[in-house]
Amino acid sequence: MTNSSAKSGGVLNVVNHDRNSAALHYVYPVISRRAGGVSVGINLNPNNACNWRCVYCQVPELTRGTAPPVDLQLLDTELRSFLTELLHGDFMQKRVPVEARRINDIALSGNGEPTSAIAFAEVISLISRVRRELAVPDEVKTVLITNGSLLHRVDVQAGLREMAQIHGEVWFKLDRASVAARLQVNDTHLRQDQVRMNLIAAMSCCPTWLQTCWFAMDGAPPSLQDEEDYLAFVGELVRAGYPLQGVLLYGLARPSMQAESERLSALPTELMQAFADRITQLGLPVKISV
Incomplete structure (x- = not known):
């Protein structure tokens, strides 16, 4: 990286997640509202390809x-x-603004599902090696932001086990917990048993949080049935003793680039908090980003 490419562009903020902000192919910095600092993003999908199509x-x-x-x-x-x-x-x-001048994490996210990369496990090994050789502080996490659909793969699970050795966390997408609602929000036909199996696999390999995007569609918030389905799915896992770390509950901060964009809107803080309160009653911590 040249100095000019590293320093090109203006001051970053929470609504600027431009993958080209450092003029690099794979690596990009963002100010993460959920992380509270600089997140060093790794985009393994520069072709803008994903196996899901989330409306947001x-x-x-x-x-x-x-x-x-x-x-x-x-x-x-x-x-x-x-x-x-x-x-x-x-x-x-x-x-970087003064209040965010800390490296919070190295995050595999980007423009599609990162675990779809054939070399995913090799990428984790690469991150581990670079972290070690540069003496990246232990408090800097390695985060996988994933829709969870491919976590049944042996090679992906091998990568997650190595992630656990480098202060890793999995952020597993669970926006809705019924087949019909998941089809509407994520445009995927993934079955409930597949979601459960993949989530259990993630938790067995690496500390795992749920990440849940909660928003209004056509002016209406998620239904009471959406809430009940979510709480039933998560509650069953908690009661069964699976080591779920908690829930990252977030709203809409940046405009969707999908056809449904005009139909989506952010929820009032009080509705987000009300749902978070219901989740905490399951015994899980909830971190809210609005």
């Missing part, structure tokens, strides 16, 4: 598909150079 997705020209082959050498170079710039350069001073 901010990826333009989203297509159905999987991640392309990963250039591991390029990813290594970009990640190593950018982390060095954050740790020892002036990127924080020039591009």
Whole structure:
């Protein structure tokens, strides 16, 4: 990375999640409202391809598909150079607001489902090596933001087990907990038993949080049935003793780039808090981002 590419652009903020903000192919910085600092993003889907199509997705020209082959050498170079710039350069001073000048995590997210990359486990090993060689502080987490649909794969689970060794967390998408509502929100036909199986697999490999996007559609908040379905699904797992870390409940902060964009709106804080209160009654911590 050249100094000009590392420092190009204006000051980052929570609504600017431009994957090109550091002029790199795989690596990009964002100010994460959920994380409360700089999140070093890794985008394994520069082709804008995902196996889901969530109605609130901010990826333009989203297509159905999987991640392309990963250039591991390029990813290594970009990640190593950018982390060095954050740790020892002036990127924080020039591009990051004072209150967010900390590296919170290295997050596999981007423009599609990261676990669809064939080299996913190799990518985790690469991150582990770079972290170790650059002495990235232990408090900097390694986070996988995933729809969870491919966590039954042996290679993906191997990557998650290695993530657990580098301060890893899985953020497993659970926006709705019925087949019909998931089809409406995420445009996927994934069955309940598949979601449950994949979530259990994630928890067995690495500390796992649920991430839930809660919003209004056509002016109406999620229904009481949506809430009941969610609480029943999560409550069963809690009662069975599965080690779920908690729930990351968030609303709409940036406009959707999907056809349903005009139908979506953010919920009032009091409705978000009311649902969070119901989740906490299951015995789980809830972190709200609105």
